[in-house]
Amino acid sequence: EIVLTQSPGTLSLSPGERATLSCRASQSVSSSYLAWYQQKPGQAPRLLIYGASSRATGIPERFSGGGSGTDFTLTISRLEPEDFAVYYCQQYGGSPWTFGQGTKVEIK
């Protein structure tokens, strides 16, 4: 099983700041099979990034994804009030599909 470790667990930032979230895999994952999701309290997750770096439909340009192999990042260039949420990475390259434990981005 591929284990995804997200860091940090919690990121405390102010609106307007840049957020950089990390997702490290226990073994190499094809970039095609790495996605990022955002989840707000009481809501279903929302797809942000697929294929490691492609934005899903309707996702603002301030969200970007990158990385390859075992190290992937999600960057939010300038945090808006609605971006404070929990973010999960997920891999589909190995069975079973697995999620990271999540990074909470909270208002400082």
Added chain:
Amino acid sequence: EVQLVESGGGLIQPGGSLRLSCAASGFTVSSNYMSWVRQAPGKGLEWVSVMYSGGSTYYADSVKGRFTISRDNSKNTLYLQMNTLRAEDTAVYYCARDSSRGGTYSHEYWGQGTLVTVSS
């Protein structure tokens, strides 16, 4: 517009069975990859099962042999039959329409979820 509406959750005793439904609109279930993902209270996301358009199915080890994913094409609905339920199956269960565009993969659309509570 793509819509997914889960139902069938509730309180069930350990060892019991429950069938979750995911009614889809705006697209054809049988032409898409469809997944179930769950989230225990206060915890992260866990992928549970997928059904490919061709009918192949796969499961997480934690539910293999106890859960069965299926679909009813006439009702455009996805199901998750859950047997021999355990306390650790307590979670919100989401269905998702998956996307495999351009060689990538993701859970593109999600339902609002249905809560399953396994407790005596």
